[in-house]
Amino acid sequence: RKEVEQDPGPFNVPEGATVAFNCTYSNSASQSFFWYRQDCRKEPKLLMSVYSSGNEDGRFTAQLNRASQYISLLIRDSKLSDSATYLCVVNLMNTGFQKLVFGTGTRLLVSP
């Protein structure tokens, strides 16, 4: 089983739609979680950290379910500029040092 698994998509949605991505992780000792966004031919950029209580940043909401070992990202009122690949990232914090494991990403295409 992969350490971090995501549906590769693509998710095709119209502007204004709400879309949700899930990500599962296998190591119950995982300590912290992030969502990154990657545009075509660009570097991954931090979108938001994911906190245990869930957190919101504008149109974006991230949730963490430790019991079921999954993380979700909800995007409301999708914009054309949201089209990108969304990477789920888990920090294993192995032996006192960071070990970030990246999922392969979920591709989102927002159309007019």
Added chain:
Amino acid sequence: DAGVIQSPRHEVTEMGQEVTLRCKPISGHNSLFWYRQTMMRGLELLIYFNNNVPIDDSGMPEDRFSAKMPNASFSTLKIQPSEPRDSAVYFCASSSDGVYQPQHFGDGTRLSIL
């Protein structure tokens, strides 16, 4: 603020040649990471330094790959000799210590080995 700086942005060379990729982390960050990204394998961690010391190099593909961090503001990833299968985008990232600290990526080096 300056982000992670990588050079060169693009490199095209013939197989068998030595390739050196360079990275300057964000000032004050004490962890540095080298990644490789391809369509087939996604983003793979190659090596991770903390306070200039290599902590985890289990992702380095083979002996042809080597990485150094002589000081807190500079790291290199070297491939010698290079092969066509090494063609990929190579990213450098840095972060502060702490489990909740995210990594910040450079623009990447697009490497093509002919």
